[in-house]
Amino acid sequence: MSRTIIRGGLVITATEETEADVLIEDDTIAAIATPALAREWTADTVLDATGRYVIPGGVDAHTHMEMPFGGTFASDTFETGTRAAAWGGTTTIIDFAIQPVGRTLREGVEAWHAKADERCAIDYGFHGILSDVGDGVLKEMDALVGEGITSFKMFMAYPGVFYSDDGQILRAMQQAGDNGALIMMHAENGIAIDVLVRQALDAGRTAPKHHGRVRHPRLEAEATHRAIQLAAVAGSPLYVVHVSATQAIAEITRARHEGQPVFGETCPQYLFLTVDELDGPGFDGAKYVCSTPLRPAEHQASLWRALRTDDLSVVSTDHCPFCFAGQKELGRDDFSKIPNGIPGVENRLDLLHDAVVAGHITRRRWVELACTTPARMFGLHPRKGTLAPGSDADVVLYDPHAEQVLSAETHHMNVDYNAYEGRRITGRARTVLSRGEVIVHEGEYRGRPGRGRFLRRDTCDYLT
């Protein structure tokens, strides 16, 4: 048996901050104790965490490695994307296996296993994406829940691609109400947006900034409201992904106050970037095309408030990188052809730590939003997302005083720009352990493709 001790750090979980040492036996946390009690421990490896925070590895519940979109594929493979995640202190991702239209969900899951298995540097799970709901798919959902794929994303946006109509959504929600799955919703009124897109293009408004204008916050709020009502009728829980607008938060807040099991996620891009990025020089705005879109700055105050009040409960990245050269450029003459998505899997923990420094959230809330709640929401807790005896030894030794400047020059994501280029932030993951193995240490990468394991997940911890 191999034994590792992490000595001298400040152990931070969602509920506690204590000066404590951590004992790891093989791939599991064996004990956490005060330095006085831990003095007797012996180990093969001792990691000095003096001056560092000791936190659980990040859980990013929303990534899209190699996702097909707009005639191209997200530029991070599972190999490059999970390596970048590890550099940034994230030790678990949950990616989305897409049901191809006209085919089975199982085919989508198998295709995702073919992309991810033997390639990931960290542990990984899958959600399903339902893009063609019918009787067969509803039955497949039941089987997949039994196999550890316990959440399914649906789209009220992107007609003709991933879109589901209200009847399909209601049926999938009814099924989820029965089998314990969690429906994740991309809530934007895609039918109305497509009308506005057509009108904009017909009027010659083809630049990236028009992406932000046609995707009105009210169309996010309307879809969020509709999804909440459908979930109430179906008797199912609901998790709204990438919430960006004040008006959508209000819908989620109201439903939660009425006791409905509705949860919301936002992403760093909505907290740190604004719609103004879409109006950058030349075609640069294309780098910031994502859906839901970036919003005017005033929405950020609502997002931070909702993260503090728990009306939004998770910060994931929606990591969906497309290179500017050759990929974002597909929409040079038509903003609707710009592949949607922003990179960020490497930067999430650091950006959120910078928000701790800025006073938006506390240290414990940082851990809760980035590690613990996503693990609980998607059936991985207490194995992931916390530091406790019996949990997987996914641990980050975090330097809260390190200064860094985010840049494509230094990041590890396979994409030719960084959405936060030049941003100076405080904090950095120095040492990262995944199941007891040191995979990043003081600027050296020690992981390898294929060491990450597929995670069969339980159902949502907030509903049992």
Ligand SMILES: NC(=O)NCCC(=O)O
């Ligand atoms: N969000 C985004 O723009 N791209 C990824 C696909 C999605 O999550 O809708």
Ligand SMILES: [Zn+2]
């Ligand atoms: Zn989406």
Ligand SMILES: [Zn+2]
């Ligand atoms: Zn997404």
